[in-house]
Amino acid sequence: VRFSRRKDLLRDGYRCQYCGEQFAPSLLTLDHVIPLSQGGKTQWDNVVTACKTCNIKKANRRPSEAGMSLLRKPKAPPIVYYLHLLKNIQGYHGSWQKYLFSND
Structure with a gap:
């Protein structure tokens, strides 16, 4: 899965990985x-979603150097996660059904 800001925010559930608060995308x-x-x-494995306050607090340091800790270790999401999201998006061609989603 190719890295992008949008996918990172989705992976982390629009939640700051330091304080645990959920925010609108524009505030992350x-x-x-x-x-x-x-x-x-x-x-x-090196990028996480952070609120502006936590990102400023951490600054140009590692979390341990800033006295902060991550809610969870970052990693690439499995492709199955994105296939599940696709299932809820309208607009894909019906012929894709058998390739994207099993037994539905």
């Missing part, structure tokens, strides 16, 4: 657990 940021300046990369 993406945080590099290991900052880019410390060799971190923009990939699933």
Whole structure:
């Protein structure tokens, strides 16, 4: 699954991975657990959803350096998760049904 801001927010349920509060997408940021300046990369296992307050508090540090902890370790979501989301989206062609969703 290719990384994107939208997919990261979906994976984390629009919830800050530091304080646990849920926010509207416009109030959320993406945080590099290991900052880019410390060799971190923009990939699933290093980026989490964070509210602006927590992202500012963490700054350019690792969570442990900022006295913060993650609700859960970030990882790539399984493709099945996105197939489930697709099932609830209208507009896919009916002929896709047998390929996307089993026994429905």
